[in-house]
Every structure is written in structure tokens, then in C-alpha cells.
Amino acid sequence: MLPMKSRYALKALVFLARHQADGPVPVAGIAAAEAIPVKFLEAILLELRNSGILTSRRGPTGGYQLRVEPETVHLGDVIRNLSGPMAPLPCLSKTAYHRCTECVDEATCAVRLLMADVHAATLRIVDGTTLAQLVARVDASAAGEAEGQSERCRPEQGPVSAKLDFID
Amino acid sequence: MLPMKSRYALKALVFLARHQADGPVPVAGIAAAEAIPVKFLEAILLELRNSGILTSRRGPTGGYQLRVEPETVHLGDVIRNLSGPMAPLPCLSKTAYHRCTECVDEATCAVRLLMADVHAATLRIVDGTTLAQLVARVDASAAGEAEGQSERCRPEQGPVSAKLDFID
DNA sequence: CCAATTCCTATCATCGCGATAGGCTTACTT
């Protein structure tokens, strides 16, 4: 499960990307629009500021604002900054690597072999997607919704076993 | 993080796939070989039995054994059976779907759009891999290890942004 | 009948997560 911290952060960033022209946006405004607990969001935005993605101004007319262009914000970094490494095994994290205590031989660990692929696939998506791209996809989704169209039907399906399309 | 329950289960299944010819293998044997707490593994194998993957016999010479061919065991089902759905958001699970309480509009939810791709990629791997394939990969990995060879360099890399190869 | 083994239920300690409380600091407005 993606932690609430990261979910809220992504929602807030999309919101801020949309309101780039409006100058600083106060926490309360974002929280109200996205249904996020104010104090919780406050802590999240503070972290995003400290990691360099946001700027803040205090006092009246203050608030938060994107510091960098949405095209340069990689969503994987956002998730990592707030919720730590997303490796499915300790031994698959580069920055927080540590040997799995239960692992007899890391080089031939079946679990590791399997999850390494999962991890790589995940990173390819979250690190390969920018905030700007995500905003664009939301727009496309909202537009296609009216026509009952679901864009992005995973075109690069690849030669899988041709079974059912997987669920859960 | 993949729960210990699922990690242990995968290790045990690989072990059992290797010892298919030996008849029933007692829990203690698997636990010793794979460094798994005995009582914990006991509960896990029991669940795998109840879900139809394993058979068991009691008494002396008893133990656990694969009930089906390794080619028919999809690893995604193993993980699901033991640790529940692996959807990164409640609203992405088919069998345990429920609306995200924090989500204002599911159809245009940015988090959902992003994680849907992650989820699909994960399922493609875990449901597209069988126990037999995993055993084969471990063998290949062990063989290539001697020559300093790392097989499976993710050949289907695709046209990503050509940046670094992602970590964490 | 004995011993090995599965089977079943209950219980426990720990930890991370989501959230809240309360106050301090900054700075705009009047």
C-alpha cells in the first residue's frame, strides 16, 4: 500500500502544478480542495520544501509554491523523500541496503530474483514519470471520460502468457 | 515490503519443487534448510495446503509435498493467498475493492492513474511467473555466478527517458 | 503402544502509520 503521506503529497503537488500562476497557496486551501487533514498536510509540505521541491512564504498572502518546473519533478523522488525507499526487500535498496536476515544465500535467493524484476518495473514507472506528465494524464483522463474513452490501455503489453488480464 | 509470510512461502515452495521426488518433507527440514522459524513456517504451509497448492501427511514419514505441477503455480496467487491483495491503493484491487476515503474524484485521481500502471506492471511479473520458471531462474543464476555473468538484464528495456538505471 | 508429525487456537510484543495538539516565528496589513 502506498502510504497516505505519499498519496497526499502527490495530490498536493498536482494541485500546486495547476495553480503555479496564482502565487503562494496556503495549506488550508489545498487541504480543503483535496480533503486532506490540515496539520498532516502541513508536515508533508514542509518536508517537500526541505527537499527543495517547494518554496514557502510566511505571514498573510503566504503559502507554498513549486520551486522547480513540473517537468523536472520525478515522482519516484517524491515518494522516496516522504516514505523512504520503496524496495520490496531490504537487499534491493541501493540507498538503504541491508542484507535480509532470513536469506541464506543472496546470490541465489529466489525471492530476490523475483522481486528484483518487480522493483525494476516499479522504478521504471515512478521515476520515469514527471509531475508534468501526471498532470497531463489527469487532463487526458478527464477529457476522455466524457466520451467513455479510457486512454492508455497499456500499449506495450508484450508477449505475456496471453492469459486473463491480471487483477488484484 | 513483501511480508515475511510471503517470502518464507516462496522459499519453501522452491525448496519443495526441488524435492518433489523425495516424498513428503517435514516442516522442520524445510525450516532448517531455509532458516525459517519452525512454528511460523508450520502455519504458512498449512495455509498453502488449505489453498490447494500442497498436500500433507501426518505422523512419522509425514510432511508436505507439492500437490500440483510447478508449471501451474503462479507466484502472484501464492502471495495473494498469504498476504492478501497487493494493490498499492484500495481502489485498485478487484477482489477487495473499496473507495479511497481521501479521494475526491476517483475517475481523475492522479495517484490512482500513476499507481494503476505500477500495479499492472507488478501483476504482469508475479502472475506471469510460475514456480517452475522461478526455480529455473535460480539455477541459471547459480550457474552464471561462477562466470561472473548476470543473466536477465531486462532485455525489454523499452524507450525510457534514457536516464540512469533506477535505484531504490 | 510410542513417537513423529501435522493441525488448530490463543496470545503476545513490537512497530510503523496516520493523525492531533499546542505553541513559536515570521511578515503582511492597517
Place this chain on the structure above:
DNA sequence: AAGTAAGCCTATCGCGATGATAGGAATTGG
């Protein structure tokens, strides 16, 4: 200069999931 709207910071708390253990009952081969 005062008032107030906002960010900033620290501490704390309840809750549930997780990983694990204990103890015994049921089964079955030798």
C-alpha cells in the same frame, strides 16, 4: 505599532498489522 494570517517545529497518541511463540489435540507409521 498592533493585529493577524500564515508557516514552522516538537511532542504525543491510538490503532492495527506483523512476526512470532506457546501449548496442546489429532493422526499415523513402526
